[in-house]
Amino acid sequence: MALTSSLSVAASAELTSAADLATGAVPLTVRHAVSLASGTGVGKADKVFHDRRTLAASATEDLDLAGVLLDSFGAAITFARVKGLVVTAAAGNVNNVVIGAAAANPWTALLGATGTLIVRPGGFVCVGAGAADVGYAVTAGSGDVLRVANSGAGSSVTYDIVIIGASA
Template identity: 70%
Template structure:
């Protein structure tokens, strides 16, 4: 099974100001992209996990990046390196989605041991390793492989989409 990935982040912004005789413009196009071919070294990935998930009110879940997640074909995935991570909280959520700070075996290479990201309803976040980065975001099975995702409050469930692209070696 071969994997080909094009990961990107982009922002196109145009700011203008009318002056007496002209209008000044400040256009910005910010784009970062990584194209990964099949494999496990720099610039390559061979595993992907993607899912739409729902957490009950006040619930949390631990996503084990080394052996517990299943790919689209039902095979267990063991990430050794994460090359790209994208998470999007549903706009209809009433509560925030909190990512990170697992109490045991936390995957700390992106957010450190106790770091978290809070995604308000409709918010998205993404991180990509550089094209030439041979290390990316390391996953250590059994000691550093759990990504915690939590519903920030009571009263209602939250839904989120997640995509993880990485390598098995």
């Protein structure tokens, strides 16, 4: 099964200031994109997981990146390297979505052993490896669990997740 994939991120802004006789402007556009061919080497990916998930109030879930997640066709996925991760929190959430290391067998390649990222309602995070990079290592059985948590009580949270990576 072949996979072609791409990740991109863009930011634009324009700062303006009125002066006596003119208005000055400083436009800014930053874009970065990477396309990944099918395969397992540098600049390649052969696995993708994507899902919309809901966590109950104060709940957590541990996503095992090596052998437990299923692709769109129901086949088990074992990531050896993650090339891209996108997490989007639903705009209607009241609580935040927190991603980071799990208590057991944490995937530490991105955030270390205890680091977390907070994704506020309607927000997103996107992390990608460059075309010349092998990606973020996943170690089956000891460093392969990504924890996703609902930051508070009282209401559930919904989030979308996309993981693109390679099996070797």
